[in-house]
Amino acid sequence: MSVDRATVARVLDQIASHLELKGDNPFKVRAFRMGARTVVGLAGEPGQWLEEGTLDQISGIGAGIQAVVRDLVLAGRSTALDELREQVPPGLVEMLRISGLGVAKVRQIHERLQIESIPDLEAAARDGRLAALPGFGPKTADNVLKSVARLRQATSFRLMHHAADEAHQLAAGFERLVGVTRAIPAGDVRRGLELVGDLVMVLVAERPAEDVLRDIAKLPGVDEFGGHDERRATVRFAGGESVQVIVTPPPNLGVVLLQATGSAAHLQDLAETAAAAGYTLSGAALWKGSEFVPTPDETTVYRILGLEPVPPELREGRGEIDAARTRLPALIVRDDLQGLIHCHTSYSDGSSSVRDLARICGEAGYRYVGVTDHSGTAAYVGGLTEDDIRAQWRDIDDTNAAGAGARVLKGIEADILADGWLGFSDPLLDGFDFVIASVHNRFEMNRDQMTERILRVMDHPAVTILGHLTGRLLLSRDPYQLDTDRVFAKAAQTGVAIEINADPQRLDLDWRLVRVAKEAGVTISIGADAHSAAGLDNVNYGVTMARKGWLTAADVLNARPVEDFLAFARRRRQA
DNA sequence: GCCGTTTTCGGCCCGACTGTTTTCAGTCG
Numbered sequence: 217m218s219v220d221r222a223t224v225a226r227v228l229d230q231i232a233s234h235l236e237l238k239g240d241n242p243f244k245v246r247a248f249r250m251g252a253r254t255v256v257g258l259a260g261e262p263g264q265w266l267e268e269g270t271l272d273q274i275s276g277i278g279a280g281i282q283a284v285v286r287d288l289v290l291a292g293r294s295t296a297l298d299e300l301r302e303q304v305p306p307g308l309v310e311m312l313r314i315s316g317l318g319v320a321k322v323r324q325i326h327e328r329l330q331i332e333s334i335p336d337l338e339a340a341a342r343d344g345r346l347a348a349l350p351g352f353g354p355k356t357a358d359n360v361l362k363s364v365a366r367l368r369q370a371t372s373f374r375l376m377h378h379a380a381d382e383a384h385q386l387a388a389g390f391e392r393l394v395g396v397t398r399a400i401p402a403g404d405v406r407r408g409l410e411l412v413g414d415l416v417m418v419l420v421a422e423r424p425a426e427d428v429l430r431d432i433a434k435l436p437g438v439d440e441f442g443g444h445d446e447r448r449a450t451v452r453f454a455g456g457e458s459v460q461v462i463v464t465p466p467p468n469l470g471v472v473l474l475q476a477t478g479s480a481a482h483l484q485d486l487a488e489t490a491a492a493a494g495y496t497l498s499g500a501a502l503w504k505g506s507e508f509v510p511t512p513d514e515t516t517v518y519r520i521l522g523l524e525p526v527p528p529e530l531r532e533g534r535g536e537i538d539a540a541r542t543r544l545p546a547l548i549v550r551d552d553l554q555g556l557i558h559c560h561t562s563y564s565d566g567s568s569s570v571r572d573l574a575r576i577c578g579e580a581g582y583r584y585v586g587v588t589d590h591s592g593t594a595a596y597v598g599g600l601t602e603d604d605i606r607a608q609w610r611d612i613d614d615t616n617a618a619g620a621g622a623r624v625l626k627g628i629e630a631d632i633l634a635d636g637w638l639g640f641s642d643p644l645l646d647g648f649d650f651v652i653a654s655v656h657n658r659f660e661m662n663r664d665q666m667t668e669r670i671l672r673v674m675d676h677p678a679v680t681i682l683g684h685l686t687g688r689l690l691l692s693r694d695p696y697q698l699d700t701d702r703v704f705a706k707a708a709q710t711g712v713a714i715e716i717n718a719d720p721q722r723l724d725l726d727w728r729l730v731r732v733a734k735e736a737g738v739t740i741s742i743g744a745d746a747h748s749a750a751g752l753d754n755v756n757y758g759v760t761m762a763r764k765g766w767l768t769a770a771d772v773l774n775a776r777p778v779e780d781f782l783a784f785a786r787r788r789r790q791a
Numbered sequence: 792g793c794c795g796t797t798t799t800c801g802g803c804c805c806g807a808c809t810g811t812t813t814t815c816a817g818t819c820g
Contacts, residue, residue, distance in 0.1 A: 235792095242803095317817095
């Protein structure tokens with residue numbers, strides 16, 4: 217098993233956390249944290265970096281971090297981390313993931329209460345010992361309990377990009393089994409859900425299912441093999457991954473893949489449609505009375521039932537079967553996007569230069585790329601001052617004049633301040649081609665205040681797009697309180713677009729609301745929120761969310777040609 | 792640990808908010 221970027225990043229982060237708890241030099245801690253962020257954004261894989269010596273040229277990666285990468289690639293483990301694990305109780309490192317607890321508090325908990333695990337911490341939060349510590353109080357104890365509950369949930373669900381990576385790796389492994397012609401990730405992954413519970417895999421086999429399952433049970437790394445019947449089993453690997461495997465012969469693939477993909481609500485509607493047409497949809501086959509109906513693919517099943525084939529993303533039991541009786545929307549695809557917008561560069565917290573971004577986007581087939589670094593109020597991510605902005609504009613003009621790659625648009629991701637205004641003067645704002653306005657602080661406002669804050673910023677004619685509207689971070693932070701209906705109504709009326717932020721930790725606007733927004737007449741933009749070259753691919757997750765929200769290319773701002781995109785932004789300023 | 796047309800040593804890291812306080816430490820983005 218080769219080591220991937222995510223693993224390297226995780227190990228570097230772990231090293232940083234251990235050092236932090238030990239009370240080591242904070243700048244050293246920071247160096248490892250920055251290193252973790254940097255490697256995620258690098259192209260290629262760790263093994264390659266070593267062979268080609270790529271890391272020597274990367275700023276922020278020096279001898280220490282290179283040693284960790286080398287350890288991981290050559291030995292699969294880091295001696296530096298192994299040593300640190302001897303020195304710091306593992307429970308304390310876990311506690312750092314609890315929001316509201318930092319190093320100082322965790323150390324105090326450890327020293328004063330001798331607590332080394334999360335269950336012990338929970339007990340102390342319940343019985344009042346935690347609140348009694350100096351600097352702690354009832355609210356802190358309450359927050360700890362809430363955050364621990366969320367962490368628990370986070371271990372039973374995974375973010376879609378992690379689940380999809382895992383599913384595709386497993387599929388590649390299963391396809392090497394004798395007699396297996398295809399392994400297809402199904403379930404939540406195939407429907408493109410933002411959070412994935414269980415992995416489901418359909419194997420197409422030209423051998424009896426029992427034989428294939430027997431081989432799977434004997435695979436190296438299989439820890440548990442249970443819940444199985446003649447065609448299904450739940451397999452747990454030593455690494456902790458678990459997957460439900462369903463084996464089918466080719467003639468039944470259509471029905472089996474449908475059933476394995478779900479959702480329950482979609483299958484319920486489908487079963488009723490089948491019954492009305494005189495068919496029975498069982499777990500593994502389609503029947504007309506007692507006659508077996510072959511279904512080599514899903515399209516066959518839908519067609520037999522008089523329906524248009526329903527793309528997996530739409531199968532949520534939200535009216536798609538009714539729509540499929542006549543006509544389903546032509547859902548947007550990645551190639552419909554003409555522009556890649558919401559990209560950070562090395563001017564703020566991104567890792568690519570303007571010129572690199574233009575080149576990479578050009579190579580990926582985009583006609584334009586919207587650079588949107590953070591505004592100056594976001595100091596922690598190197599937000600741009602007015603001088604920085606003017607320097608970046610010159611850089612963009614030079615890049616466009618050189619004409620290599622996608623056309624670069626001048627944008628900014630401006631903080632929406634607590635009072636609903638942007639932290640820039642109007643003349644400066646006028647210099648941008650477009651403006652994304654986002655909330656980055658004061659999440660705790662009540663619903664009325666937050667709604668007013670956002671409605672107010674929409675009155676500013678420079679605002680083109682509202683970024684990550686609800687502020688959620690999947691599995692770690694709830695959306696803030698907001699009256700989205702009022703925001704949608706105003707967006708439709710004022711011609712402000714609303715973003716689907718494609719960062720797999722955000723995927724905000726939620727796809728369920730995307731459809732509501734569309735019906736309210738809102739234009740949607742798909743923002744990559746990319747901080748590196750690798751992050752540009754995030755946009756695929758955004759497209760998946762757009763599809764789940766029933767969007768066509770016509771609904772999406774950056775599926776339009778550059779002139780139309782710019783006109784959309786300009787129209788508001790001229791009104 | 793990383794970096795360097797000021798230094799191979801000595802800097803690097805800002806501001807707002809929260810919950811705890813009675814003037815501020817700790818956390819977070």
